[in-house]
């Protein structure tokens with residue numbers, strides 16, 4: 171509305187918000203075959219609680235391409251840090267005509283510091299498939315000065331009982347020296363989740 175009175179318009183005064191230090195963003199890729207529980211793991215980390223029992227295996231929606239989720243480090247047990255995890259969750263089917271790791275590798279892999287390799291306790295093939303994932307990631311990854319890429323290996327769905335020969339897992343770990351840690355967990359009952367959270371906070375959050 172026009173100012174029809176003789177009083178001058180009130181000047182907007184500039185307010186200066188305090189300048190806070192920038193958040194440290196740690197980008198992590200969640201990799202592994204279809205249905206091993208990558209998207210579920212991201213949600214469990216985000217929500218800070220295991221899958222609701224009624225949701226286990228009830229709904230499985232394949233991730234069609236790529237999804238990004240940010241989680242504050244505080245949310246998973248960090249203290250005093252303004253850190254944020256940027257989790258990149260991709261489709262589990264590497265043979266799709268278009269896959270984010272091949273066709274949008276800058277978004278999927280640029281600046282990634284950590285790769286969480288996920289396989290399922292009840293599916294040996296999902297462990298064997300990780301060779302292809304590691305090989306594709308190494309091909310597409312562009313090194314960033316001052317950043318080192320590390321891998322952690324996660325066996326999910328331990329609530330279902332494992333059909334995995336521990337020797338097979340040990341051999342896989344030996345064959346990939348970039349794997350710095352191994353976790354056995356269940357997104358369904360929460361087993362092993364706090365160990366993974368603590369490791370993430372201590373080793374890659376920038377705290």
Ligand SMILES: Nc1nc2c(ncn2[C@@H]2O[C@H](COP(=O)(O)OP(=O)(O)OP(=O)(O)O)[C@@H](O)[C@H]2O)c(=O)[nH]1
Nearest residue numbers: 204205206207208209210227233262327356357358
């Ligand atoms: N029993 C059990 N089921 C799980 C666990 N984690 C995930 N699931 C179920 O496994 C199914 C697949 O989980 P998703 O997280 O969608 O798997 P994904 O790896 O993201 O699959 P894609 O998006 O196709 O690559 C869902 O029905 C989940 O409820 C777990 O620890 N135990």
Ligand SMILES: [Mg+2]
Nearest residue numbers: 208209232233
């Ligand atoms: Mg998914």
